[in-house]
Amino acid sequence: MHKKIYMIIFFLIAGFCLFQFVQKNYLKQMALIDFAEISEDRWTEAKWKDEVLGYTAVEHDFFRDPNQKYIPVGYTDPAAVAVVNYSKRSELEESEWELRRLYGDGDSGRIAVFVKSDTGRELYLYVHGGADVKYLLAADVKEGEGLMYMLGDGRYSYDSALEWTTYEMQSDKNRKTMQYSLTWSENAWIYDTVYLEESAYAMEDYLNAVKAPGGNWELLDDDLYVGVNGYLADIWYTNGIQKAHMILDIWNKQYVMVEVISSDDEGK
Amino acid sequence: MDRKYWMKPVIPIRICIFILGCILVLLWLFLNDGLKRHIPSFTIPEEEWTKLDRSYEVEGEYFYNAGEWHYATEYEQLAAWAVRDYAEKNGLEQKKWFLRHMYREDGSVNAFVCSGTGRELYLLLDEENEKYLVTVDWKVDDLSDYQYSEYSRLVWYDYWEWYNLEQSGQKPEYDFVVAWREDYYENNFWQWSAHALRAYLYSVAPNNRDTWVCMQKSFYMGKNGCIGDVWYDSGKEKIHMLVNMNNKEYTILEVL
Structure with a gap:
C-alpha cells in the first residue's frame, strides 16, 4: 500500500518537473517571433574620421545639450559620428544638433539617437557602435515639402532608408475586434493617446503578418519617443518573452519593425 | 493519591507558560525585525x-x-x-x-x-x-x-557618511542590496544615489534586505547637472527621491 503511494507521489513530481521543463524550453521557443533582420545594404558605414567627407574625430561635447555628460561617451561618440556622417553625405547645412533622446545597450553596441537642429531638422538614427560605426537612417525630417514622404499635408517631409509597411487596413478596424491583446499602463497616459492607439494598430498588423502566437503585448511607456514633428514615434512593446521595437508614422499609417529581441536582453 | 492528582496538571501548565513565553519572545523578535525591515509608506504632507x-x-x-x-x-x-x-x-x-x-x-x-x-x-x-x-x-x-x-521647502538629509565610507574604501557596518546598470549615464550619479538610498534605508529600516533596483529609465537630471530625480524599486515598495550630487544631500518625495 505504502509502495503504491510512494510511486504515485514520485510520478506526480516527475510529471510536474517534465511539464516545467517542456514549458520552459519548448513552449516558449514556440512562441518566439522569427524576426527578419533589416538587410545590411540599408545600413551605412561611417568612419570615425573621414577625410573624403571632410570630418575629423568628433568632440565629446559634439551635441548641444547640457545633459550629455550624463550619458557615457561610449554612446554619444558613435551617435555623433553617425550624425556627422549623415549630415556630410546629405550635404545638410545644419552643423549644430541638440540631443533630444539617446538610449543604448553596452553589450550589443546598439544605440538609438534622436536629434534636432535649430532649423527644425530632425534625425532618427539607429547606430551600431564599435571599431566601425554603422547606422540606419530611420528618418531625416525637415519642415516643408521636398523629401520622400509627406507629413501633415506638407507641413513636414522625410527621407528614410527603411522599407515601410502600411497598417491602414488595421486602423479601419475597431480595437475590440483585434486579434491580439495590446495594452499600456496608466503611466502611458501622459502621452497623447493617438500614439498609443496607432502603435497598437501597427503592432496588430505586424503580429498578424508574422502569425505570432496570441498573448498580451504591453507598451513600454518609458521608452516611447515622439519627435517634435509629432508624426514619427519610436516605440517598444513586450510580451514578457520578447521585445518588439518599431518606428511609426501616424500620418501615412505606416511602420517599420526595427528589431525583435529577447526580453532577457536588457539591451533597451 | 491526592498529591498525584494535584501534581499532574502543574507540570503541563509550567511547560505551557514556558512555551508561551518563548513564543512571545520569538514573536517580539520577529515583529521587531520585521519593523526594521519594513519601509513605511510616505507622501509629502x-x-x-x-x-x-x-x-x-x-x-x-x-x-x-x-x-x-x-x-x-x-x-x-x-x-x-x-x-x-x-x-x-x-x-x-x-x-x-x-x-x-x-x-x-x-x-x-x-x-x-x-x-x-x-x-x-x-x-x-x-x-x-x-x-x-x-x-x-x-x-x-x-x-x-x-x-x-x-x-526647496523639502527637508534634505545628507549622505556624506556613506559617501566617505566609499571614498575611504571601508566596508560599512550595515549594507543594503542596491543594483543599477553601470552603462547608463555617468556612473557617479548612480553610486551617489545608491549612497542616498542607503542613508535613507538605514534611517528607517536598518534590517532591510530587499534588492533595490534603480529605475534608470525614469531618471531625470536637470540642466543644472546637480539634482537628479530617481526611483528605486524593491518589488514591494518604490522610493522616489531627489539626490543632490554637489552637496551630497537627498530628500524623499514618495514611498509607494
Whole structure:
C-alpha cells in the first residue's frame, strides 16, 4: 500500500518537473517571433574620421545639450559620428544638433539617437557602435515639402532608408475586434493617446503578418519617443518573452519593425 | 493519591507558560525585525502642497515649446497651470518657460521646466486634487556662474557618511542590496544615489534586505547637472527621491 503511494507521489513530481521543463524550453521557443533582420545594404558605414567627407574625430561635447555628460561617451561618440556622417553625405547645412533622446545597450553596441537642429531638422538614427560605426537612417525630417514622404499635408517631409509597411487596413478596424491583446499602463497616459492607439494598430498588423502566437503585448511607456514633428514615434512593446521595437508614422499609417529581441536582453 | 492528582496538571501548565513565553519572545523578535525591515509608506504632507484655484485660465500654449513633447493636453495644461501660479507668486512671470520633461509613475505626475536664464523648477503634480508642489526651484547665484543655489521647502538629509565610507574604501557596518546598470549615464550619479538610498534605508529600516533596483529609465537630471530625480524599486515598495550630487544631500518625495 505504502509502495503504491510512494510511486504515485514520485510520478506526480516527475510529471510536474517534465511539464516545467517542456514549458520552459519548448513552449516558449514556440512562441518566439522569427524576426527578419533589416538587410545590411540599408545600413551605412561611417568612419570615425573621414577625410573624403571632410570630418575629423568628433568632440565629446559634439551635441548641444547640457545633459550629455550624463550619458557615457561610449554612446554619444558613435551617435555623433553617425550624425556627422549623415549630415556630410546629405550635404545638410545644419552643423549644430541638440540631443533630444539617446538610449543604448553596452553589450550589443546598439544605440538609438534622436536629434534636432535649430532649423527644425530632425534625425532618427539607429547606430551600431564599435571599431566601425554603422547606422540606419530611420528618418531625416525637415519642415516643408521636398523629401520622400509627406507629413501633415506638407507641413513636414522625410527621407528614410527603411522599407515601410502600411497598417491602414488595421486602423479601419475597431480595437475590440483585434486579434491580439495590446495594452499600456496608466503611466502611458501622459502621452497623447493617438500614439498609443496607432502603435497598437501597427503592432496588430505586424503580429498578424508574422502569425505570432496570441498573448498580451504591453507598451513600454518609458521608452516611447515622439519627435517634435509629432508624426514619427519610436516605440517598444513586450510580451514578457520578447521585445518588439518599431518606428511609426501616424500620418501615412505606416511602420517599420526595427528589431525583435529577447526580453532577457536588457539591451533597451 | 491526592498529591498525584494535584501534581499532574502543574507540570503541563509550567511547560505551557514556558512555551508561551518563548513564543512571545520569538514573536517580539520577529515583529521587531520585521519593523526594521519594513519601509513605511510616505507622501509629502498636505500643507506643503499648493492648491490650484481656477481664478484664471491658462492659455493652451503657455510653454515656449508647447506641444513639443506630445504629452496629453490635460497633463501639459496642468503643468502650465502650476508653473504659471508659482511664477506669479514668486515674481517669475516675466520668464519664458520651457517644458523639458514629464512622466507619470504609479499615479505620481512629475514635470521639469526651465527658463532661458537658468532658472529650473521640478514639480510634483496631483491631477485629481488639482494641486502642485515645487520640489526644486533652482537659480543661478549672483556670485558666480558656477555657484548655484536651490530653493526647496523639502527637508534634505545628507549622505556624506556613506559617501566617505566609499571614498575611504571601508566596508560599512550595515549594507543594503542596491543594483543599477553601470552603462547608463555617468556612473557617479548612480553610486551617489545608491549612497542616498542607503542613508535613507538605514534611517528607517536598518534590517532591510530587499534588492533595490534603480529605475534608470525614469531618471531625470536637470540642466543644472546637480539634482537628479530617481526611483528605486524593491518589488514591494518604490522610493522616489531627489539626490543632490554637489552637496551630497537627498530628500524623499514618495514611498509607494
